[in-house]
Amino acid sequence: MLRLDDHPSGRHFLQIPGPTNVPDRVLRALDHPTIDHRGPEFARLTLEILGGLKKIFQTDGPVIIYPASGTGAWEAALVNTLSPGDRVLMFETGYFATLWRRMAAKLGLEVDFVAGDWRSGVDPAAVEAKLAADKAREVKAVMVVHNETSTGVTTRIPPIREAIDRAGHPALFMVDTISSLASIDYRHQEWRVDVTVAGSQKGLMLPPGLSFNAVSDKALAASKSARLPRSYFGWDEIISGNRDGYFPYTPATNLLYGLHEAIAMLLEEGLPAVFERHRRHGEATRRAVRAWELDLLCRNADEYSSSLTAIRLPDGHDADRFRRIVLERFDMSLGTGLGKVAGKVFRVGHLGYFNDLMLAGTLCGVEMGLGLAGVPHRAGGVQAALEYLAGGERPGELKRNKIEARVGSTAS
Numbered sequence: 165m166l167r168l169d170d171h172p173s174g175r176h177f178l179q180i181p182g183p184t185n186v187p188d189r190v191l192r193a194l195d196h197p198t199i200d201h202r203g204p205e206f207a208r209l210t211l212e213i214l215g216g217l218k219k220i221f222q223t224d225g226p227v228i229i230y231p232a233s234g235t236g237a238w239e240a241a242l243v244n245t246l247s248p249g250d251r252v253l254m255f256e257t258g259y260f261a262t263l264w265r266r267m268a269a270k271l272g273l274e275v276d277f278v279a280g281d282w283r284s285g286v287d288p289a290a291v292e293a294k295l296a297a298d299k300a301r302e303v304k305a306v307m308v309v310h311n312e313t314s315t316g317v318t319t320r321i322p323p324i325r326e327a328i329d330r331a332g333h334p335a336l337f338m339v340d341t342i343s344s345l346a347s348i349d350y351r352h353q354e355w356r357v358d359v360t361v362a363g364s365q366k367g368l369m370l371p372p373g374l375s376f377n378a379v380s381d382k383a384l385a386a387s388k389s390a391r392l393p394r395s396y397f398g399w400d401e402i403i404s405g406n407r408d409g410y411f412p413y414t415p416a417t418n419l420l421y422g423l424h425e426a427i428a429m430l431l432e433e434g435l436p437a438v439f440e441r442h443r444r445h446g447e448a449t450r451r452a453v454r455a456w457e458l459d460l461l462c463r464n465a466d467e468y469s470s471s472l473t474a475i476r477l478p479d480g481h482d483a484d485r486f487r488r489i490v491l492e493r494f495d496m497s498l499g500t501g502l503g504k505v506a507g508k509v510f511r512v513g514h515l516g517y518f519n520d521l522m523l524a525g526t527l528c529g530v531e532m533g534l535g536l537a538g539v540p541h542r543a544g545g546v547q548a549a550l551e552y553l554a555g556g557e558r559p560g561e562l563k564r565n566k567i568e569a570r571v572g573s574t575a576s
C-alpha cells in the first residue's frame with residue numbers, strides 16, 4: 165500500500181507555485197472533529213469566515229465559497245453571469261488563460277482570444293482598442309488572469325479597469341486571482357472588478373479543495389438574467405443560505421476550519437506585510453537568476469510576479485530532467501513548464517507560508533541541481549539572494565520587535 169509520507173528525513177520542499185506549504189497552525193485546525201453543518205457552532209464559523217474573506221478580497225460585497233478547485237470557480241463566474249452565444253474578450257497570457265478560454269468555448273460562449281507571447285501580461289491599449297471597436301456593445305465580459313502561474317507574469321489590474329472605462333464599455337470585468345490572492349496586492353472593490361476568482365491552495369495556504377467568487381452588485385444584477393445552465397454553482401441560493409451562516413449543500417467543514425485559521429494568520433501578519441514579504445522573495449529569487457546568468461520568462465520588469473518565478477533553461481537542456489534531479493537528490497519539488505513552455509522552463513514557487521530561510525534552502529537546491537544537471541550557469545546566485553535578504557529591515561523583524569516591546573512592558 166502507498167505510504168503517504170514516504171519522504172527522506174526532514175521536511176519535503178514543496179516549491180511548486182501551488183499547492184503551497186500548509187502551516188502547522190492550519191494543519192492542526194483541519195484536525196478538529198467534523199461538526200453538524202446545520203448547527204449553531206457551524207453558523208458562527210461561516211459568518212466569521214465570510215467577514216474575514218471580505219478583508220482578504222478587499223470588498224464589502226459577497227464572497228462565495230465553493231467546495232471545488234479553482235476550475236470550479238472559473239465555471240461559476242461564467243455560468244452565473246453570461247448567456248449562450250455571448251461574446252467575451254480574453255487574452256493569451258499563458259496556460260491558465262488558455263484553459264479558461266477553452267472552458268468558455270465549451271460552455272457556448274464566443275471567445276475573442278487576443279494572441280500573446282506567454283512572456284508578458286495583458287496590454288491595456290489592446291483592451292481599449294478592442295472595446296472601442298465594439299460599437300454594438302456585444303462584448304459581455306473581459307476576462308484577465310491577474311498572475312499567470314505558468315509564466316510568472318502579473319498583469320496590472322488598475323490600468324485594465326481604466327482601459328475599459330476609457331472605452332466607456334459596459335462589459336463585466338472578471339479577474340482570476342488564483343495565484344495572486346493573499347500574495348500580491350489585489351482590491352476587488354476599489355478596482356471595480358465584477359467577479360474575482362480565487363482558490364485555496366496558494367496564497368491562502370490551504371490544501372486544494374476550496375475556491376471563491378467575489379461578486380459586485382453589477383455581477384449580481386447580471387446573474388438575474390444570465391441564461392447559461394447552472395444549478396450547484398448558482399450564487400443566489402448560496403448567498404441566501406450564507407446570510408444565516410449555512411450552505412445549501414454539505415460544505416467542506418474541515419477545510420473551512422483551515423480557512424478560518426489561515427485568515428487569522430494573514431490578518432495577524434497584516435496584508436501589507438504579506439505583500440511585502442512576497443515582493444522581497446520575488447526580488448531575491450530574480451537576483452539569484454541574474455547571477456546564474458539564466459533568463460526569466462517574464463519580459464517586463466513591471467510585470468514580475470511576487471508569487472513565482474519561471475526560469476528558462478538554455479536550448480538543449482531539458483527543464484524536467486533538471487527538476488527530476490533536484491527531486492531525487494534534494495527532496496524538493498519545483499514547478500514544471502506547462503503547455504507551450506513544457507521542458508523549456510521550471511518554476512520556483514515563493515508564495516504562501518514561506519520565509520527567508522525557506523527561500524535560501526530552495527535556491528541552494530536549485531543551484532546545486534543546475535551543477536548536477538550540467539546546465540551552464542555561473543555560481544553565486546544563492547550568494548546574491550542572501551546578500552539581498554540580509555540587507556535592510558524585514559517586515560517580520562518589525563513585527564517581532566513590537567511583540568518583544570509588548571512582552572517587555574507586561575513584565576515590568
Ligand SMILES: Cc1ncc(COP(=O)(O)O)c(C=O)c1O
Pocket residue numbers: 182233234235236260309311312313314340341342343363372
Ligand atoms: C491562475 C490559475 N488559474 C486557474 C487554475 C486552475 O485551478 P485548479 O487547478 O485549482 O482547478 C490555476 C491552477 O493552478 C491557476 O494557477
